[in-house]
Amino acid sequence: AQKVTQAQTEISVVEKEDVTLDCVYETRDTTYYLFWYKQPPSGELVFLIRRNSFDEQNEISGRYSWNFQKSTSSFNFTITASQVVDSAVYFCALIPLNAGNMLTFGGGTRLMVKP
């Protein structure tokens, strides 16, 4: 069975601060994929990134960056210079390659960015 833990249920920052959202996962599979989704107040889950277990390179996309560390089973997400529009619930999720097709989600982290 898979498990994804997002220990931070809620984070509040002031605009322009950097913020890191933690994600720790458990799986027995050697090949798996990790995802981050954003859920703004409108409710739709928006895909942000997909990373496979063999690629531990960090990734940067604009103000977003992701740090994947297999040794600690973590896939953390950092927003640099946060903006009010970043306010949302962020979900980390995992899917193993050969053990089903369902995403296992963490509980989500609600990020509030204040002006």
Place this chain on the structure above:
Amino acid sequence: GAGVSQSPSNKVTEKGKDVELRCDPISGHTALYWYRQSLGQGLEFLIYFQGNSAPDKSGLPSDRFSAERTGGSVSTLTIQRTQQEDSAVYLCASSLSSGEETQYFGPGTRLLVL
């Protein structure tokens, strides 16, 4: 747009009534998924389709829940004899194929059972 669409966006029903929720996946996506998001349970997997077949129904919470997919496209999730605990947001997603492909989500149907 070319995204996943769901209808209705909101549904209020009385306990004991049946409801149907509809999902239109992204064109060309062969895999379709239903999830449920509720306050107490987070995001839960319900069922998955590859084409018109449902190889994995493990997440359906009871036999009151059923789903079908026709023509490899539109899917309907049916809840019979609704209960108050069925109140949740029902999310549909689709992906190019099954497995590790990225799942793209629709806006969801908010179901309230009174």
